[in-house]
Amino acid sequence: MSLTSLSTTRRRLTGYWASATIHLIAVAFDLRVLRMASKAALMPALASWVRAQQGPPLLVAALLASAVGDLLMEVDLILPAMAMFAAAHACYIAEFTQGTSRRSLVIPAAYGVLGLATMVALWPGLGSYRAPVTAYAIMLLATAVTSLWYGGRAGLGGALFLASDTLIAARLAGHDFPLRAFLLKTAYGTGQYQIALGLTGPTAILRRSGGCPLEA
Template sequence: MSIAYLDRGRCWTNGYWASAVIHLAAVAFDSAVLRLLSKATLMPALASWVHSCDGPPLLVAALLASAAGDLLMELDFLLPGMAMYAAAHACYVALFSHGAQRRSWQVLAAYGVVYLASMVALWPGLGVYRGPVTAYAIMLTATAVTSWWYGGRVGLGGALFLTSDALIGAGLAGHDFPLRNLLLKIAYGAGQYQIALGVLSAGSVAGQSGGSTGRPSVPVVTSSS
């Protein structure tokens, strides 16, 4: 059995990982132009892959909003960038809530503790960003919670996304440390990919079962061995 989404749009996934590697190298060697150009191609490549696999429109919208946020953040437009990421999280929460297979209140409680602990730790150093970060962190936490409700792979992606943004928050609050920027880039790129792959994987299962799972179905191609 071969699953179509693993092969369809392979050029886009190859492009995504090539851009990710180039971006990490640009961060490591402090190349501003290469960092901007590589970051600008990341999420569009992933969104193109999802679209080529007939993935859910909300996932494509989330990735494109993330792409806008990426570009704005690289250009140091922090608040507009956060607004675009918040739009991405709104799409993610809507998608994950609709396709949730379980609603674990333990997950909600655990992420609630993470949210409160993070805000307490960062609050003194956030200054004028306290309001925007508090509001954004609520959306980020909602994505993390509902991603686990959706499924394990997607939940891992949501956790990595949260880790990435927590590292950004640490920098805003003055808690910098070696490799922080490189680590957040790795967590972000891996997290978004895990989310996309997890949603497409769940969609392929929905397609095989006639779409009865409440998840957007993705066409599946099978072949006998």
Template sequence: MRLGRLVAERRRLAAYWGAAVVQVAAVALDAKLLKRASKVTLMPLLLSWLRTQGAPPLIQAALLASAAGDLLLETEFQTAGIAAFAAAQACYLAVFLDKPGERSWRVPAAYGALWAALIALLGRDLGAQRVPVAAYALLLTATAIAAKWHNPRSGLGGALFLVSDALIAMRLAGRDFPGRGVLVMSTYATGQYLLVSGVRKRARQPEVREQAGVEASER
């Protein structure tokens, strides 16, 4: 039974990475239909795997909100899509701040400087979008900080998510470059996985210790 469950879990995770590879390839080839179809499957597939891992409900809610954001950004309701991603970040932030690890002042100092530099660099070219982008970037930065305090794995995921959205902000500011779309989706897919799998590992540790205690007592 355990082997069958493990195989099923790995198949779900493989499906996610398969969809991520298809998405990145579709972006690189500018295959519009395939690009849209593969993008909206990413978060549901990751959620399908995550639900087998005993992740907190708020982390699952973050992926649901991200899935809604991916879908809405492909329509005319892009503002609603941004709001959905902001809700996802709020869910991540709540989880990471609930049980943080070692808090170092260097982390917020470094990320704060990065946020200020990004807004200073792109702000003039963002026009009316400057304030919304700055506010959303601040939320992303807070999530990246809290994720880093939580554990290194989630911290790397938060950093990659921030990079992904910073690349989108560069396009909004008219500073596009070849390969940017591929980098956006690569860092997004990897960042989301690292964010949630870091929490999943932490959440399952007590279960592992408890199981070890049971097995020891049976001996």
């Protein structure tokens, strides 16, 4: 990578973290306009960094779908937002499962138990959201499982994404608590970055070239 390209990628990554920091400040102080503006910039900034890194197209597509989902969520269009995030998860799952690998069954078993316990706890309060949340939870858990199959860094991102969306589901079920929104945004922003980092690092590049099979 040339010095010019390196400088460009650093600027774009700085833009992402600046947007993330501003967004957290806006959430903490309930600054609605700033919150929406910073949220709108968040995933496009990360997608721009991924493109500068020559990251996989499915990752860019997932981040852009997430960007649309973010905006829909900000205006309380919950079901359309879930559909966009489901599309993002489909892209992630497709990217994580490319190539051959030995895949441990312990990972889906553990996440399955966690997911079932969470749904049982939230089920009474979900009401009309029960069916869509269940369908979305399956996609979310699949991302968490396949990301960990892919690698540790991506797996951390998948786990944080799962945590952030669990906090959204808790609100839909009528459970709220101080700092819930702040923790949600922190987990989401960090999780998406960890996924992006896991899919653009040297090991990921080698895997896409066929030089390093996926193992778990």
